[in-house]
Amino acid sequence: MGERPADGHRFGALSLGFLAVTVLSGVALVPMYRPEDALASVEAIHGAIPGAWLIRAVHAFAALGFLLSTVIHLAQVVVRGDVGRVPAGIWWRSTLLLPIAVAGMLTGFLLRGDAEAIAAMAVGRGVLGSVPWIGEGLATLLLGPPGAGLGPVALHHAGTLTVLPWLLSFEHGRRAWPDLRSLVTALLASIAIAGIVPVAPGPAEGAAGRLLGPWYLLGLQGMLLDLPVVTAWIVPAAAVLGVGMLAHVRGRARTAVMAGLGGVAVAWVGWTVRLLVAGAG
Amino acid sequence: MDRASRFCRRTFLGDAWRTVAWGAAGVVTLGLAGMLRHVVGRTIDIPLPADLLERAGRQGGVQVDGIFVRWSGDTPTAFSLRCTHLGCRTRPDPASGGFACPCHGSRFDREGAVIRGPAEAPLARVPVRLEGARWIATVEADHG
Numbered sequence: 481m482g483e484r485p486a487d488g489h490r491f492g493a494l495s496l497g498f499l500a501v502t503v504l505s506g507v508a509l510v511p512m513y514r515p516e517d518a519l520a521s522v523e524a525i526h527g528a529i530p531g532a533w534l535i536r537a538v539h540a541f542a543a544l545g546f547l548l549s550t551v552i553h554l555a556q557v558v559v560r561g562d563v564g565r566v567p568a569g570i571w572w573r574s575t576l577l578l579p580i581a582v583a584g585m586l587t588g589f590l591l592r593g594d595a596e597a598i599a600a601m602a603v604g605r606g607v608l609g610s611v612p613w614i615g616e617g618l619a620t621l622l623l624g625p626p627g628a629g630l631g632p633v634a635l636h637h638a639g640t641l642t643v644l645p646w647l648l649s650f651e652h653g654r655r656a657w658p659d660l661r662s663l664v665t666a667l668l669a670s671i672a673i674a675g676i677v678p679v680a681p682g683p684a685e686g687a688a689g690r691l692l693g694p695w696y697l698l699g700l701q702g703m704l705l706d707l708p709v710v711t712a713w714i715v716p717a718a719a720v721l722g723v724g725m726l727a728h729v730r731g732r733a734r735t736a737v738m739a740g741l742g743g744v745a746v747a748w749v750g751w752t753v754r755l756l757v758a759g760a761g
Numbered sequence: 762m763d764r765a766s767r768f769c770r771r772t773f774l775g776d777a778w779r780t781v782a783w784g785a786a787g788v789v790t791l792g793l794a795g796m797l798r799h800v801v802g803r804t805i806d807i808p809l810p811a812d813l814l815e816r817a818g819r820q821g822g823v824q825v826d827g828i829f830v831r832w833s834g835d836t837p838t839a840f841s842l843r844c845t846h847l848g849c850r851t852r853p854d855p856a857s858g859g860f861a862c863p864c865h866g867s868r869f870d871r872e873g874a875v876i877r878g879p880a881e882a883p884l885a886r887v888p889v890r891l892e893g894a895r896w897i898a899t900v901e902a903d904h905g
Contacts, residue, residue, distance in 0.1 A: 569776060599864050602848030617791030626901065627803065691849065691863040704865050705879060709847065758866075 489653070490662075491553035496649050497662030498545035501670055502584075503642055505539035510638065515630035518593025522681040537674030538667075543588060545666055546645075547581040547696075554578070554723065558738070563726050566652070571727040574652040579720055580645050582696060583622075587637040589694045591630060594682035599691045601633075603701075607712040692755075702751030705758070719744045809837060809889070809896040822871070824853070828887050828898055829860070829873075839887040839898045840873040846880035860884070 512532055514521045525532040557563060563571065586604070590597045601623065608619035624632030650656050658666070693701045700712055722741045729737055807826050814830070814837055817823045822831030827850055830839045842851045842860065849864035859870040868877040873884030889898045 599849040602843075602850075603864055606847035614788065614791045617793070621791060627805070690866070701864070704847070 489553070491549045491556060492653055493655075493659055493662040494666060495546055495549040495553060496653065496655060497658035497664075497666030498542050498549055498670070499645055499649060500658050500663055501542035501666045502539060502546055503646070505535050505542060505670075506638065506642070508535050509539060513591070513634070515591065515634040518591060518597075518630050519681060519684055522592055522594075526680055533679070534671070534674055537677075537679040538670045540588065540679050541673045541677070542666060542670040543581070543585050545669060547578075547585060550577055550581055558726060566727070568727045570651055572724045573648055575720060575724040577645055577648050577652075578723065579716065580641060580648070584637065584641040584645070585696065586694065587633050587641060590633050591637060592681045593630060594684060596682045596691050596693070600693050600697075603693070603704075607709060610709045611713055698752040698755055699748030700751070702753075702755030703747075705751075705755065715744060715747075804899050804901055807898040807900060809839075809898060814896060826900075828900060829884075830889075830898070837889050837896050839889050840884045841887050841900060842884065844880055845875075845882040845884065846878075851884070 509525070509532075512521060512525050512529055522536075525536050527533075557566075566574065586600070590601050590604070605619045605623050605626070608622060609615040611618055622632075622636060646656075657663075692698060700716070703715070704712055719741060722737050722744075725737050726734060807828060809825070809830060813823060813825060814832070817830045817837065818832050822829055824830075824842065827842050828839045829842055830837055832838070843849075844851050844862040844864065844867055846862065846865055846867050849862050851860040851862045851867075851869060853859075854861035854868060857868060857870065857876065859868060859876060860873075861868050862880065865879050866877070867875065867880035869880070869884050870876050873886075875881065875883055887898050887900050889896055891897075
């Protein structure tokens, strides 16, 4: 399993542990999932196949753990002033772990195939399509052509969005496998949360009222109640660029970038509250 | 190696070249993906059987496969229930008698016109044609 990570990088190591648990549980789910009959197969995972619900819940919460531990690791590095210790190229590529982790979780949400997932797929295609010049190609590359079903999304989820974070994590931490402590911690944490918080597919047809996206995109959904569609990719892209720029700026400029990132976080929470309070339906 | 030497001109040019190369590869990939959309993009025919049209006449309109069908004079007409904001499927809104989008709250009247945003365009008309004795609506593959 390699050397133990330094204490200052505990969450970085833990993120690799969560990534390993996510991938292993995902592999276990592959024989049970059919993208052409997504909702029925997810319902079977939650009913007909004994124990399969636990594997899916562990998969979902390990992915969440990967995202959270990556964010905490990033925050620790920034707060401790360790940004300059990582070469700029690796820093930029490691920054991509954030949108890739979100994309992995979002595609997992789409693979449920229920009413919320179908709506999220439509919104995702609309947002990607609003990117000038490359939007149509981007939407087709990531979500497949219109009417293609969930096959392309399933391939990206299991392939692209598994290989890329592993490669980037390896480049960043020079470690292909998690240390034993991180792996066990990630596994136990995922199982514990899976036993407490139920994970289940939604209905095929949404109930009356609103449909909500996954929790981490509620700010975006709230934002789109009032702002143009292009803000749905401009704001996240600006946030990722801001994190990447931390490798190049010092002093007041860094303070300004961090204030901007803080502003995005506050606005995200604000739009989430706006959505939940005002309702969309 | 000190900090200044790490950011030397050669390193910068090397990074710039790699960035341009990756960017070009990305643009080519996206271009090919965009072409794929046109290759496989297609329309779908939705048959409108007589009993459905009879019900549409009796009830003032019916939903079928993501479209809303009703009679306009002696010809059936239809519009897509795909919200023109970001593509979610709208649902009947009992309060207004029209349609509401469950994603971002747009509302449309019974004619498909926008009552409340963020959608700006009305629900899209769907062409309906008569083939022999059968009425058929034609929609885009991603009509919702």
